[in-house]
Amino acid sequence: MDTGPIYVRERGNLRRVNDIVLAQPKSVSSSCSSCRRTDPFVLRKEHFIFTYNAEGSLRYTTKSLFDITLLFVVDNIYHVDSLVGFPEQIGDKLFAAAEEKHVFLNAEISTKALLLFSDAYGEMVLRSLCLRNRFPLLHERMSEIRTFHSLKSLDLFGCRLGDDHEIFLHLTSSSLASLNQLFIGGNSLSDAGLQKLTAPIRMMKKGLDCLQVLDLSYNPISERAYRYLTCLSKLEKLDLSGTSLKLCTRLKTTIWDLLGLIYSEEPLDTFDHTRCKTEGWAEQVVHQWESNNSHLPKQKKIEESRSSALHFCKFIQGYAHISHP
Structure with a gap:
């Protein structure tokens, strides 16, 4: 899903940051591509952290690969078969990310998502x-x-x-x-x-x-x-x-x-x-x-x-x- 152009101000100048596209995967059939909600090879706004420095200039840093991976898993939680075996710390962060994205308010996927976590982490959920x-x-x-x-x-x-x-x-x-x-x-x-x-x-x-x-x-x-x-x-x-x-x-x-x-x-x-x-x-x-x-x-x-x-x-x-x- 295209989020549109993103600009940041550095040293008084605007610079576009989301026109960098990673290597595209090999072509797939339309039926397979329709299974994806997002294209993981396109940088997205939520992959960056935007802050202002003391001079008022807008700065950005990329999120860690771990955080970006969490977002990708949450966006595609309905494709996950099981979380059994993943450490509790990972499960906790993944659950928090899903909650922040309102996954559990979506009636279409909330039951499956909660069942994934309950099967893997039991009473911690x-x-x-x-x-x-x-x-x-x-x-x-x-x-x-x-x-x-x-x-x-x-x-x-x-x-x-x-x-x-x-x-x-x-x-x-x-x-x-x-x-x-x-x-x-x-x-x-x-x-x-x-x-x-x-x-x-x-x-x-x-x-x-x-x-x-x-x-x-x-x-x-x-x-x-x-x-x-x-x-x-x-x-x-x-x-x-x-x-x-x-x-x-x-x-x-x-x-x-x-x-x-x-x-x-x-x-x-x-x-x-x-x-x-x-x-x-x-x-x-x-x-x-x-x-x-x-x-x-x-x-x-x-x-x-x-x-x-x-x-x-x-x-x-x-x-x-x-x-x-």
Whole structure:
């Protein structure tokens, strides 16, 4: 793609710097050349760094070959088959360059690009994702969110999951084998939904193998629900606040017998939302997605927020945090 002429001022004179063309490659068929977004043999404006000296004269220096190579890879990221084996330092710089070029905002290539990085660098791309009360973001970026294979913590509180959301299959897939904290409170999740969510674990013994913390607060679940949790062998902390379960001696005994958990007199810090963060290379990418989502009509967004608040607040009751002794 031709960027047009570029001039720099040196010692009071203008000089054109982008009319130098490197050796052209051998001729290729039109079908092959159409696969390229850019011609790597033509110097481009972004290959230079322009600065002013103390006298006010414009100076330029060429970027390093490494930086130019990064730009070329980012521009053609959809042609990359794998990044496995490339050092973490390279991956970090490449991800930052892709983010700067808004690759992850392009719906046509964002999923493939994120999958490349997730397959190669795992939890460094994203180890914690907080989508609390961000249901539009979850629904609009579902395909990209599924590429984050190495999450340790996932907060989906107030995301309107209901009993039959497509993310249920992802939560119990091998892709999230390392997940140890899951927050799905305030989602109108009933006993039937919890039964469906845990079905792969109970029947096929796969999924959520490392789960230690589970938030089911403010969901319309009954005493049947915790019987579906017996398959979570590593569960250590459970939040049942705001559900239809009533705190009593029988409930305490049943929870202890089935799950090995005891009632905690004090609220656990684990379920304090201030501890929930989005962490990893893709942290700013998630923020960019949310910023783009804010362009929805203002009145519509306010109405959805109010409706959501009324819907989830009707389950608010006393706190009943349960944890290991």
